[in-house]
Amino acid sequence: MPDDMTRFRDLAAACDTTVFGHPIEGPGQILRRLADLADELDVPWDQYGARGPVALLEEELEALFGKPAAFFPSGVMAQQSALRVWCDREGTSRVAMPDLSHLLVHEQDGPRRLHGFQVEHLTTGAEVATASALHGVVGRLGAVLVELPLRDAGCLLPTWQELTDLSAAARHRGVPLHFDGARVWESQPFWGTSLAETAALSDSMYVSFYKGLRGIAGAAVVGPEDFLAEARVWRSRMGGTLYRSTPEALAALLGLRDLLPRMAECLAWARALAAELPAHGITVNPVEPHTPTFLLHAAGTEDAVNERVLGVMERTRLRLTGPWRASPEPGRVVTEVAVSTPALEHEPQRVAQLLAEIAVG
Numbered sequence: 001m002p003d004d005m006t007r008f009r010d011l012a013a014a015c016d017t018t019v020f021g022h023p024i025e026g027p028g029q030i031l032r033r034l035a036d037l038a039d040e041l042d043v044p045w046d047q048y049g050a051r052g053p054v055a056l057l058e059e060e061l062e063a064l065f066g067k068p069a070a071f072f073p074s075g076v077m078a079q080q081s082a083l084r085v086w087c088d089r090e091g092t093s094r095v096a097m098p099d100l101s102h103l104l105v106h107e108q109d110g111p112r113r114l115h116g117f118q119v120e121h122l123t124t125g126a127e128v129a130t131a132s133a134l135h136g137v138v139g140r141l142g143a144v145l146v147e148l149p150l151r152d153a154g155c156l157l158p159t160w161q162e163l164t165d166l167s168a169a170a171r172h173r174g175v176p177l178h179f180d181g182a183r184v185w186e187s188q189p190f191w192g193t194s195l196a197e198t199a200a201l202s203d204s205m206y207v208s209f210y211k212g213l214r215g216i217a218g219a220a221v222v223g224p225e226d227f228l229a230e231a232r233v234w235r236s237r238m239g240g241t242l243y244r245s246t247p248e249a250l251a252a253l254l255g256l257r258d259l260l261p262r263m264a265e266c267l268a269w270a271r272a273l274a275a276e277l278p279a280h281g282i283t284v285n286p287v288e289p290h291t292p293t294f295l296l297h298a299a300g301t302e303d304a305v306n307e308r309v310l311g312v313m314e315r316t317r318l319r320l321t322g323p324w325r326a327s328p329e330p331g332r333v334v335t336e337v338a339v340s341t342p343a344l345e346h347e348p349q350r351v352a353q354l355l356a357e358i359a360v361g
C-alpha cells in the first residue's frame, strides 16, 4: 500500500497535534532538547560505548534494574548477542521462543543465518509463555526467550504469577531465561511490580529506548557483569561498538526522566478508551489492554477504512491511527495504537467517537 503510506505520512506531518504515539516534532526541536540536556549534565562525548551519556545511562539502568547494563545500537543486535553468549556457554544452539517473536518475524532470518540458532516454538500465536509451555519443549536448550509483552499478539502479558512460575521452571531446568523487554517500561503498571523485580526473574533482558521512551534509537542488555563482558565482545564483532552514541543515550535519559513515570497514566487512558470502543463496533485486543499499546479490529476493507481515517485527519487536523491492514479474519481490518502522553490531553470518549466514524463510515 505504498500510495496510502505516503498519504498517511504527508497528512500526519500536516496535522497540528496527535492522539496516538509521541508529539509531532521535527529533528531540530528534538536535537535542541538533547543539546540542552547535554549542557545541563555537563557531560563529554561517549567514545566506543564508554564514558559520557552512555556511561550515565548504564549507571541509571543498573539503579533501576538492580543489575549491570550494556548499551547496544539496536535491539536486534542486543538480543542476538545475548542468545549467542548463553548458547556458547551451554554448548547448544537450540533456543525456545514464541513463534511470534521479533527474532522470527522481523529479523530476515538473521538469528539462524548469522548464529545458527535452532529455534523451537515456546508458544504459538496469541498465547502467553508459561511454565507448562516450557515443559512442552523437551531436550537441551541454550536459552529461552520470552517477549514481554508479545507485541504481534496485541502486546499480551503473562500474569505475574505465570511469569514467576516460568522463571522458577527455567531455573529448575538450568536453562538461561532471556526477556525481550522492548516494552518492559509499558508493562510495569500491569504487574504493579518494580523493574528490578522483573529483571530478577530473568538471567538477561533487553530493553529499548525508542518505543515508549520516545528515544532516537538504541537498546541495552541487563544481566550479570561476566555475561555482559561477553555480550560486548559480540557487539564489537557485529560492528555495534560505535565511535559515538551520545544523542541516542541523551534521548534515552530524557525518556527515563520524563516518560517512565507516566506509564501508569497512559495505561489507564488506554483502558478508558478501550472500554468505549465495543459500543462503536470496534473490537479491542486484548479486551482490557495489558499495556498502552494494543490492537483495534473493525469490519471493512483496507481501502475503505484507510480512506475514512484520512478524511477524519484532514477534517480535524488531528493525527489519529496509522494505516489499517487486512486482518486474518475475512472482511475485517486491524491496526495497532500506542498511547503516550499526547493522548492524555484528549477525552477518551471523543477519540472513541472519531474512531467510530472510521470503523462504520
Ligand SMILES: Cc1ncc(COP(=O)(O)O)c(C=O)c1O
Residues within 6 Å of the ligand: 073, 074, 075, 076, 077, 102, 147, 151, 180, 182, 183, 208, 218, 219
Ligand atoms: C519486541 C521487539 N523486539 C526487538 C525489537 C528490535 O529492536 P531494534 O529496532 O532496536 O533493533 C523490536 C523493535 O521493534 C521489538 O518490537
